[in-house]
Amino acid sequence: MFEELKPIARVVKTHGKKGEVVCVPTDGLPLLLHSGMHICVLPPELQGDRWYTVQSACDSSSGQLVQLKEVMHMSHAEELVGKILMAHVRDLPKDIDFQDPNVLIGKEVYDEQAGYLGILEEIMRGPSQDTWVIHGPFDEVLLPAVAEFVLGFDEQGALHVTVPNGLIEY
DSSP: OOOOEEEEEEEEEEETTTTEEEEEESTTOOOOOOTTOEEEEESOOSSSOSEEEEEEEEEETTEEEEEETTOOSHHHHHHHTTOEEEEEGGGSOTTGGGTOHHHHTTOEEEETTTEEEEEEEEEEOOSSOOEEEEEETTEEEEEEOSTTTEEEEOTTSOEEEOOOTTSSOO
16 A cells, blocks of 8 residues: 655755755745655655655755755765655644645635635745635635634535634624
8 A cells, every 4th residue: 555645845955065955845835854754755766765764854044954864975965956855644744734835725715704705825924824815705815824713624625714803894
């Protein structure tokens, strides 16, 4: 049985002389690499490793500085530049769907009081929280994407939220 993999990062450059690499998130995801995580590198080399283990990952303004246990030399790190890092979905945060623009954009959004708010059209990334841009009968609604306001998905895949007081008039 195959386990589901999700692309989470791309190697953009090498760093230092010990085989470290700098990785940036893919598809608007947050920084997800962490120590002990097993990742698959795509496309793989014809010979050699496809699976690696993250030894360390430090967040920085340019992405994550990552050391992989199996990469000990600059020449090996250089071969990884441009590659995509995939992770098992089971190893990702449980709320990953609420952080993945590919899952969220285009979803219908319903408030528990006001009903249909519209379609989630954009996710604005912020330093402390994301903001969802929803267009519909209330024109543009800017909803902070925090656990207090986001309730979840229903069986049809629509998002259910609770809009804070004063954000919309109904």
